[in-house]
Amino acid sequence: MAVEFQSITRTYGTKRVLDGFDLEVEPQSFTVLCGASGSGKSVLFRLLVGLEQPDSGRILLNGRDITNEPPAARAIGYVPQNFALYPHQTVAQNMAYPLTLAKTPKAEIAKRVDRTAGILSITHLLNKTPDQLSGGEKQRVAVARGLLKDAEIFVLDDPLVGLDYKLRERLMDELKSLREELKATFLYATSDSLEALNMAQRLVVVDAGRAVQHDSAIAVYDDPRFARSLDLIGFPHANLLPGRIENGQVEAGPLRFKTPAGLRDGGIVAGLRPEAIHFEGSPRGASDDLAIDSRVTLVENLGGEAVVYLEAGSSQLTAALPLSRIAPPEFGAEVRVVVDPADIMLFDAVSGVRLDGGAN
Amino acid sequence: MADIVIDHVTKRFANFTAVDDIAMSFADGEVACLLGPSGCGKTTLMRMLSGLETPTSGRILFGGRDVTRLPPRKRNVGMVFQYPVMYPTLSVRENIALPMVYDRQVSTAERERRVEEVLDVLDIRPLADAFIENLSAGNRQKVAVGRAVARQSEIVLFDEPTTNVEVNAKLHLIRAFKLVAQRLKQTIVYVTHDQTEAMTLADRIALMQAGRILQYDKPQVLYNEPTSEFGGWFLGNPGMNFVPAEVAGGKITSPILAAPVPAPAGLKTGGKTTIGIRPEQVRMVGGPQDGSVAATLTEQAIGIAGRYLTKVRIGDTVLKVNTESRPPAPLGGTVHLIAPRERVMLFCDGQRVTV
Numbered sequence: 001m002a003v004e005f006q007s008i009t010r011t012y013g014t015k016r017v018l019d020g021f022d023l024e025v026e027p028q029s030f031t032v033l034c035g036a037s038g039s040g041k042s043v044l045f046r047l048l049v050g051l052e053q054p055d056s057g058r059i060l061l062n063g064r065d066i067t068n069e070p071p072a073a074r075a076i077g078y079v080p081q082n083f084a085l086y087p088h089q090t091v092a093q094n095m096a097y098p099l100t101l102a103k104t105p106k107a108e109i110a111k112r113v114d115r116t117a118g119i120l121s122i123t124h125l126l127n128k129t130p131d132q133l134s135g136g137e138k139q140r141v142a143v144a145r146g147l148l149k150d151a152e153i154f155v156l157d158d159p160l161v162g163l164d165y166k167l168r169e170r171l172m173d174e175l176k177s178l179r180e181e182l183k184a185t186f187l188y189a190t191s192d193s194l195e196a197l198n199m200a201q202r203l204v205v206v207d208a209g210r211a212v213q214h215d216s217a218i219a220v221y222d223d224p225r226f227a228r229s230l231d232l233i234g235f236p237h238a239n240l241l242p243g244r245i246e247n248g249q250v251e252a253g254p255l256r257f258k259t260p261a262g263l264r265d266g267g268i269v270a271g272l273r274p275e276a277i278h279f280e281g282s283p284r285g286a287s288d289d290l291a292i293d294s295r296v297t298l299v300e301n302l303g304g305e306a307v308v309y310l311e312a313g314s315s316q317l318t319a320a321l322p323l324s325r326i327a328p329p330e331f332g333a334e335v336r337v338v339v340d341p342a343d344i345m346l347f348d349a350v351s352g353v354r355l356d357g358g359a360n
Numbered sequence: 361m362a363d364i365v366i367d368h369v370t371k372r373f374a375n376f377t378a379v380d381d382i383a384m385s386f387a388d389g390e391v392a393c394l395l396g397p398s399g400c401g402k403t404t405l406m407r408m409l410s411g412l413e414t415p416t417s418g419r420i421l422f423g424g425r426d427v428t429r430l431p432p433r434k435r436n437v438g439m440v441f442q443y444p445v446m447y448p449t450l451s452v453r454e455n456i457a458l459p460m461v462y463d464r465q466v467s468t469a470e471r472e473r474r475v476e477e478v479l480d481v482l483d484i485r486p487l488a489d490a491f492i493e494n495l496s497a498g499n500r501q502k503v504a505v506g507r508a509v510a511r512q513s514e515i516v517l518f519d520e521p522t523t524n525v526e527v528n529a530k531l532h533l534i535r536a537f538k539l540v541a542q543r544l545k546q547t548i549v550y551v552t553h554d555q556t557e558a559m560t561l562a563d564r565i566a567l568m569q570a571g572r573i574l575q576y577d578k579p580q581v582l583y584n585e586p587t588s589e590f591g592g593w594f595l596g597n598p599g600m601n602f603v604p605a606e607v608a609g610g611k612i613t614s615p616i617l618a619a620p621v622p623a624p625a626g627l628k629t630g631g632k633t634t635i636g637i638r639p640e641q642v643r644m645v646g647g648p649q650d651g652s653v654a655a656t657l658t659e660q661a662i663g664i665a666g667r668y669l670t671k672v673r674i675g676d677t678v679l680k681v682n683t684e685s686r687p688p689a690p691l692g693g694t695v696h697l698i699a700p701r702e703r704v705m706l707f708c709d710g711q712r713v714t715v
Contacts, residue, residue, distance in 0.1 A: 134398075136398075164397060164398065164553055165553075165554070165555070165597070166397060166593075166594060166599070169597070169598050169599070176659070194597075194663070194664065197661055197662040197663070198661050198662075198663070198669065199661075200661075217661060217662060218660070218661075218662060221662045221666065234662075234666065235664055235665075236664075236665065273665075273666055274665055275665040275666045275667075297535060298531060298534065298535045298538065298560075299560070300531075300534075300556055300559075300560045301556065301559035301560050301579055301580075302556055302559065302597060302664060303555070303559060303583040303595050303596050303597065304583075304596065304597070304638065304639075304640045304664075304682070305664050305665050305667075307665075309531065309535075320664070320665035322640070322665075322667075322684065323580075324640060324641070331538060331542075
């Protein structure tokens with residue numbers, strides 16, 4: 001089922017939450033909207049399921065304009081960010097409620113409740129009431145209820161937020177398999193970039209009420225077209241250093257290098273991925289590499305990788321290194337790191353638009 | 361000097377055993393993390409160290425002194441909780457000083473010296489005269505850390521202190537915490553469910569599951585040499601792969617192995633045997649090589665630090681593979697996997713079998 005948002009605008013008082021939002025969602029894709037909180041993701045979802053109306057713009061399902069249709073006519077499965085469970089009903093009854101309303105046969109309801117409960121590992125909770133559940137368990141029940149519906153589109157609004165990392169790791173796998181099994185379109189919002197990168201077949205970067213970039217997750221990662229895409233997508237977070245281009249020279253924090261061809265003087269933001277900062281022992285050392293003297297302010301140990309936080313002059317840098325190849329530096333150590341200028345991305349300081357050519 | 365000895369401690373609540381006969385010790389001046397999923401017993405164990413719970417059986421010794429039945433205030437430990445308990449109408453400086461005001465062994469001059477030291481180590485001097493109610497959650501927690509360590513008790517206990525702190529402030533807190541630990545050399549026990557936090561802070565990690573300690577060792581040893589399937593899975597983003605294996609005629613066969621390998625002498629037959637390998641230890645190449653097995657690339661994504669996180673399928677077996685370079689085949693294509701002999705681990709019924 002194809003979903004299309006056309007120039008959607010939504011204003012609360014003086015705050016424009018959606019500002020000409022355009023997006024074509026591919027049928028049967030796992031599409032993830034990644035944006036900071038307040039960027040408009042939840043409101044967009046509320047418009048899609050019919051809980052609110054846009055001020056202007058249209059929403060199309062398979063080409064049919066549903067902008068003014070009531071929620072029941074849309075057949076969309078929805079897991080809201082703020083969910084409520086009926087306190088006097090069991091988990092099984094809570095899950096079944098939307099199907100009971102839709103007069104689904106009992107045997108079919110039981111079958112779907114069992115299957116979905118299995119996927120979300122809540123089978124042992126089916127006969128409990130919500131007050132007997134922990135916060136994380138309630139959340140899984142709410143996800144299960146949203147996924148139970150007989151629909152071709154499912155909308156999940158940050159369904160894993162706050163759950164323990166290992167539980168999220170497993171549920172991410174389960175949700176992906178579930179989408180394949182249902183052959184449905186999943187629209188999924190998160191502000192967690194690792195979750196977005198892991199889940200997304202198609203990734204939409206949302207900033208200030210607009211979809212600023214829409215591509216495969218790998219393409220967005222490799223070639224961010226806006227400073228916001230670089231900022232939001234990637235873990236550990238990318239370095240964004242404000243600076244200037246002047247007299248053919250880029251200056252941003254500790255970075256000084258010759259301006260790439262075709263760029264004019266003015267304010268810029270230089271972007272650098274943590275893995276593009278190399279430590280001694282890395283297979284690098286080209287003649288145009290930039291050397292940066294810095295001090296280690298913290299080393300986070302992720303097991304397979306280390307995240308190294310550096311202080312270089314008045315700038316803070318985040319670097320990453322694979323522990324299988326390189327031993328991490330000591331806390332407090334003075335280190336020289338190297339950067340290949342070709343790995344530095346340049347963005348306009350005002351518009352955030354990418355200035356250098358980028359990948360390919 | 362204060363080491364901590366936990367001498368066969370058990371804690372039962374009605375029919376539920378939260379802590380199940382734990383015997384271990386934390387060395388003097390060491391930072392130890394209790395790590396595990398919710399419900400594993402780590403908080404109950406911590407509450408028994410602080411005196412908020414009494415063991416059903418067993419003893420707890422601080423520096424040789426039996427404290428099992430002492431109330432919290434007689435144990436001389438500093439404590440930092442998930443939600444800092446503080447006096448909103450007092451300044452940061454006064455909050456840090458307060459526990460020492462009633463301690464006759466600390467002179468006024470000494471008290472002031474310690475408060476100033478803590479303000480510096482935690483990098484909160486600019487906030488010294490601010491009131492608690494005007495601080496962010498992260499800074500409040502720094503003050504709580506300051507107050508707990510300024511008393512210079514020999515033992516400081518931390519119960520998930522970063523849970524309610526936003527990501528950036530969390531880094532500042534962890535950095536401050538490292539400095540405090542280095543400078544003051546107190547014995548520290550730190551409870552967390554966050555593997556990265558434990559790996560970053562701890563000299564040694566005690567990994568807990570179902571009321572027991574599964575492994576107690578240096579962070580990199582826990583990561584590189586797990587003694588259980590649970591440990592291999594729990595540490596790592598994502599966790600270790602476990603591939604089914606069969607033992608017959610002194611040989612082990614498995615979809616991830618190109619040819620059978622000799623089974624170690626001690627391996628029992630009839631148990632559930634698996635081969636464990638971390639996603640980043642699997643080599644993925646484009647063409648068949650010596651020791652490689654063919655697999656189908658079924659999923660690809662970006663993981664930590666731009667690495668390629670893929671799923672591959674060998675028959676019915678699904679593996680996660682984490683590589684620095686782009687997969688050598690498109691989605692749905694065939695790749696070849698090598699599980700280096702020195703990287704694979706053998707498990708039987710969830711326990712590591714060492715060769």
